Amino acid sequence: MPIKKSKNGEFKPLIVAFCCNWCSYAGADLAGTSRLSYPAEVKIIRVPCSCRVNPMFVLRAFQRGADGVIICGCHPGDCHYSTGNYYARRRMTLLFSMLDYLGIERGRTKVEWVSAAEGVKFSTVMNEFSKTIHDLGENKKLGDLRCKEFLD
């Protein structure tokens, strides 16, 4: 399905949010039922745990045209599987640092801990992240020309 990336020539970013099934996805749900708004350009991908997010997923998202990638999981100590998010934390820190080292803007990647009760936080986080990405503009450094067909 092609995703419209521009509307009347105005930049409309594509943001991928990996949300853990137990906390952040429920948090997003709560944001919805509480009628809190967050930008429609945020596409949520549900994962069993934040540590399920392979660094390759993040890179793949960028390859296929994402302008920002955010990973949401349970707060440290609250992981449904006890320790998953601790591993994710180390992994993502190193990955983000690596991307920064290669000259990719550091604002494009983010990790946030959002619990199932934090609907408000979810919506704030997404609004803020979307604003950062709007400011950064289109992701030109990590996109793949071959994947342009997915996008408009």
Next chain:
Amino acid sequence: MQRIFGLIKDKAEKLLAGGTVNRIIGWTGGEFFYDPTPAVFKSKEELEGLVYNSFCASNLSKYLINESKKDGKILALLKPCDTYGFNQLVKEHRINKDNVYVLGIECSGMIDINKIRDLGIKGITGISEEDDSLVIQTIYGEKSCRRSDVLLEKCLCCKGKQHMAYDELVCADKPTDGSCQDTLEASAKPSESTTDRFEMVKKLEAMSPEERYSFWRDELSKCIRCNACRNICPSCSCVKCVFDNDASGIASKANTDAFEENLFHIIRAFHVAGRCTDCGECSRVCPQHIPLHLLNRKIIKDINELYGEYQAGKDAESRGPLTDFAMDDPEPGIVAERGGDH
């Protein structure tokens, strides 16, 4: 060098004749005198081809993955820095330690033939060394240079002369506690304290993102995807490699998009995060001379700064930093915070 070579050969012959091992992995002469090739010797006659000189930089520990699965013990000639790779592979259960007899051999730093060429010395036909001075025979006559000026990049940040794993040591003089360092010519030894291995990483970190991006684009766009860096790496030891998957879109030889080069190198470096022993083999084998070790060193530097000093391969038991965690690890946001103004 000649003396230590004699000792190594004697020892190897003895162990082979005594039945301790049934084959030996070492180096044999290549097409040129400066490209010795890893080889397995199965008999005393074959062992005549054994070579050990200042160009035997290749790390033999990776070959032991397959060799240690075969019948009988194999004698492995490992230099101090090779034992880190060996330990790492033992830790990951890739090498069957029972089938390997490690002969720790001394090393006084390996020579980079390209650095000699860069000095303007062409038509090289042979090299003889004495302490820190190299006499280079060329078709234009004899030339000379200092040994310490033409050491391999990886030898400039030498991890020390201590073997991390060995069954026996071969040193010119009596070994002292796993180290051959007393016997080495002090002048030829790279000074460990003066060279900061993260110097270049720090320099890159100080650049603006735009400068960094163009630096890496310039370097990585030279990549011809020969996969030599992956094949040589003692930490890259998956049976089925992610890059061998044709459907991955990143397995092709010719890069169709700049992204592919970036992705390959990010993934390659990240897959060995916390397991990279900083042996520098990736950069040494790169036919395009891409400074790949700078990617690995960045990860090592981050690990050291954020999770405490860690040297992969120092032992075969401890948990690597990415298979471990602490409750009070810094949040990923630290990357943006410590980045400064850029």
